[in-house]
Amino acid sequence: MNLPRSAAASAMRGGVIVPAAYRYNAKHPENQMPKLTIIAFDGTQYHFDVQNGSTVMENAVRNSVPGIEAECGGACACATCHVYVDEEWSATVGAPEAMEEDMLDFAYDVKPTSRLSCQIKMSEGLDGLVVHVPERQA
Numbered sequence: 001m002n003l004p005r006s007a008a009a010s011a012m013r014g015g016v017i018v019p020a021a022y023r024y025n026a027k028h029p030e031n032q033m034p035k036l037t038i039i040a041f042d043g044t045q046y047h048f049d050v051q052n053g054s055t056v057m058e059n060a061v062r063n064s065v066p067g068i069e070a071e072c073g074g075a076c077a078c079a080t081c082h083v084y085v086d087e088e089w090s091a092t093v094g095a096p097e098a099m100e101e102d103m104l105d106f107a108y109d110v111k112p113t114s115r116l117s118c119q120i121k122m123s124e125g126l127d128g129l130v131v132h133v134p135e136r137q138a
């Protein structure tokens, strides 16, 4: 196997190879992992420490949160990753861009705080973000 030296060292230690952008670095607290809470429709809360740059959808799917289908894999082409951003976070997360706005037309029970979770990238600014899963996807 032909791996970069750092990846090979990680593999030799039996570790999972994690891209540099996702590694925790104590010298750079800005690289700490933001917290994400996803609240399923039945009220079950899922709490995660997530990688900067990962999307809410990726974290939901990776952790089998019910109600996030993500049929297109994050290409903003299916609207089955629809979530409601918690009211407290809506302004911080911001409004959808034009393509996402168009796809939201296909989502079920769209509200002012609706977003496609594949279009929300986690960052330090979103540390503590809370989103809610709708009753069903379209």
Ligand code: FES
Pocket: 057, 069, 070, 071, 072, 073, 074, 075, 076, 077, 078, 079, 080, 081, 103, 116, 117, 118, 119
């Ligand atoms: S995963 Fe398809 S639009 Fe988000």
